[in-house]
Amino acid sequence: MRADPVDYELLAPGNLPDVLSLLAHEPETWLPIAGGTDLMVLYASGRLSQKKLVSLWNLPELRFIDVADDEIRIGAGCTYTDIRNHPTIVHEFSLLTTAARWTGSIANQNRGTLGGNIVNASPAADSLPALLIYEADLILVSARGERRVLYTTFHTGYKSSVLAPDELIRAICLPRHFANHISYSRKVGARNAQAISKVCLAALGKLDRDTVTDVRIAIGSVAPVPLRLRSTEDALKGKAIDSHAIATARSNAIAEIQPIDDIRSTAAYRAAVAGNLVVEFLNALRESITRP
């Protein structure tokens, strides 16, 4: 059954304090909507059970990118297009701009927001592995004030998070110390545009001669939440990057993920692809030694 707009309320206060006050006075009543690329799909198909919505679209307090010496702060209301077009993000956080390019189509990138992608918390979201890799912090805001949480602790399970009913994500903060890492990312899906990932991997590495001094690997679509492969990473650190280490990393990665069968793929396929992508990343990292 298609939704009838008569049954829904939508308010657009146009500033953050008024939105927060609405959320504070009637918690769990008002559903925030930003660019609508997820919620409007639910709405149109009659599956959006919450009938009161409050618009975050284009709120100036949420749509900014500030570059400080030690970190870059991306307002939660920034679109994928805002992210793709920002020179510092392009230069220092290429995993995020690549993920933004893979998300939906140009039309969806002009509306979908990074904050919306985080709160919607799809395990298949293309941008979330990059945020895990870059050790993002989130600034959460409510009428009670602001707090800062590690992004790695934000998702607590499938579609659940530490966000309180009266809270919004205000900004995503990325520390600026990854410009000299080797980065790798790959999305495996039916096609890049529009298609939702079967497996999506983002990774960073750094070598001293052939010894791994830093390595970070995150994968989407292989667990209830986007996953950082900590055991696989730890087993690589301080080791020489050789065929043995790479083969071990492959089996460690497959042991660390929890893929499922669904409409897009199977658990077995996802595990094989995840292992292969880890190998492809580490081979690229190894080859970087010989390149100037």
Next chain:
Amino acid sequence: MSDPRGPREISLTVNGQGKTLRAYPMERLLDVLRQHLKLTGSKEGCGEGECGACAVIVDGALVNSCLVPVLQVQNSTIVTIEGMAQSSRLSPLQKSFLDCGGAQCGICTPGMILAAHHLLSRVPRPSPEEIREALAGNLCRCTGYAQICEGVANAANREVLG
């Protein structure tokens, strides 16, 4: 204060003309264009932002109008396919689509033209790769896409030449 559940006054500039209408805040921009303003060039394909048949330009940005609640475009400037031609004269891009066989059944064509127009307004001489990326959110089941990409490339060359 007016009833928050009732219709609201919405002001828009559509294809250069100021419009004021009453609509429910959650009405989709696509439905407002087609039903309130009788601009039926924008099509509904999938209704979930996957096919691009409803694409229009809002404040300079290409969007899928099926995913936009009309309250979010209050006071915005909108261009639809009806705003592409100058009275009865097709735009160079529209002409180029026709010349190359880029328009067949016509359902995807309005969204394709607007996606291509949005590309050419940012990148006047796009590479074949840039054309394919710009149109990747617009599905066509007639042409096989080659004629559409050719239509965009030819329009770009034509504008540069003359």
